[in-house]
Amino acid sequence: MAVNQSPMYQKAEERYRSAASPAEKVAALEEMLRLVPKHKASEKLQAALKQKLKTAREEMQKGHAKHAGGGHHDPLQVPRQGAGQVVLLGEPNTGKSSILAALTSAKVEVADFPYSTHAAIPGMAHHEDVPIQLVDMPPLMVGHAQPGMIAPIRAADVILHVIDLSAIELIDQYERPLAWLREHNVKPVSRATLEFDEDESAALPKRLLVAANKLDTPSAADNLAGLQELCGTELRIVPISAKTGQGLPEMMAALFELLNVIRVYAKKPGKPVDRDAPFILPAEATVHDMAHLVHRELAEKLKSARIWGGTVHDGQQVHATHVLTDKNVVELHFP
Ligand SMILES: Nc1nc2c(ncn2[C@@H]2O[C@H](COP(=O)(O)OP(=O)(O)OP(=O)(O)O)[C@@H](O)[C@H]2O)c(=O)[nH]1
Ligand SMILES: [Mg+2]
Known part of the structure; x- marks a missing residue:
């Protein structure tokens, strides 16, 4: 261990x-x-x-x-971008593509008939100024999937399990994809930190958030209460409506929390803070880790750093081993 x-x-x-x-x-x-x-x-x-x-x-x-020679392209695999990759999983017509359409500028097809999505389609959503990649996927059909679905699910940072609060089969729609994951040796957890078994053939722990969609429909609130009563609170459920936008900011905040990352801003000596593109680091990363991200070659030569925000005095000088917190402003001093 x-x-x-x-x-x-x-x-x-x-x-x-x-x-x-x-x-x-x-x-x-x-x-x-x-x-x-x-x-x-x-x-x-x-x-x-x-x-x-x-x-x-x-x-x-x-x-x-x-x-060799042949171009190899998998329509279900998408290169990771932003602070983390969130892959949407769910049965047909639950509103996966609608969530992408509501939060990103991706061109997705929303349809009132099932099985409208056939390939993985990425889009960039945001929690405040943190970009988080959402990937729309084809549906799981009553417990089975089109070939090649499990690899991108395993590779994702978080699974967003989308269910439809207006569906008659709500409980099954919640449970079937979870059973499918377990059958494929993936163990869903709603925790930011993961613990890996020494035995690599053991089930892969994977962060999962449940998005209970279509909260705007009649009796959705009752159905949600029923679901929670039956399924307990082991997995976190966020009620949303892709149609009205209700709950979407809370869902993005929950995804950010699950990703277990922080954003920090770089500042050059004598210059204002660069707020345009925060650096994303794992939670509890150090000043040295940030230096490595900013400048691979110079990181080992880092002389000192100053930090603003969080638990330190503004502009306080800190060591390379200092642990950063979300929204810190960091000024790195290289020779
Ligand atoms: N009332 C309501 N309808 C919604 C909501 N979200 C999606 N819909 C509708 O549900 C239907 C299916 O939406 P999609 O986004 O295409 O669902 P999907 O999960 O991508 O479907 P597949 O790609 O076939 O798996 C469409 O008619 C949407 O307009 C919502 O929050 N409220
Ligand atoms: Mg779709």
Whole structure:
């Protein structure tokens, strides 16, 4: 059990466990090796990581040989962008595409007949100034899916499980996708921090939020209460209406919370704060982690930093090991 690893390491491990391809495994393992503390106590872990890296590189080589020449494109896989990737999962007609249409500028097809979406369609939504990627997906049909659905679900940072509060089959619509996930060795949890089993064949813990959609329809509130009574509070449910917009800001805030990241702003010495594009880091990342994100080569030479906001005095000088909090402004001093 990897105890007390840094938040950056945990994030890399999460990417490794969720990897959809050997190339992603290689990238995550290289990052884990970079981040693992280099001392006696971690020698076993370092050796194990090197062995896994070797295997993943071999897998990657074989893959390249197989796909050589032919362009390989999977219509269900979307490269991750923004602070995290949220993949929508649900039965037909629950309103997945409507959620994308309400929150992003993606061109999705909304239809009053089921099975209207056939490929993964990404769009960028926001919680305040934090961009969060939403990915619309084809529906799950009564407990089974079109081939290739599980890989993008495993690779996602969060699953948004969309149900329709006006549906007669509400309880089944809630339970069937959860059963499908468990059948595919994915264990849904509504928690920001994940714990991985040492045994890599154990179920993959995956963050999941339930979006109970169509709150604007008659008796939706009663149906929601009934669902909560039957299903308990183990998984977090956010009531929304893609039609009226009710609950959507709360849903985005809940997704941000589940992603377990912070945003920090960079400031150059003598210059105003750059508020346009916050840097996104895992929760509890340090000044050094941020320096690495800003400038890979210079990070090790970081001299000092000043911080505004949060628990420090404005402009206080801090060490590279200082733990950042959401909305900190950071001025990095390189030689
Ligand atoms: N009243 C109401 N209708 C909604 C809401 N959200 C979606 N709808 C309607 O529900 C129907 C299905 O919406 P879609 O967004 O296409 O559903 P989907 O889950 O993407 O459907 P598939 O792609 O077939 O799986 C459409 O007629 C929408 O207008 C809502 O919040 N309230
Ligand atoms: Mg759709």
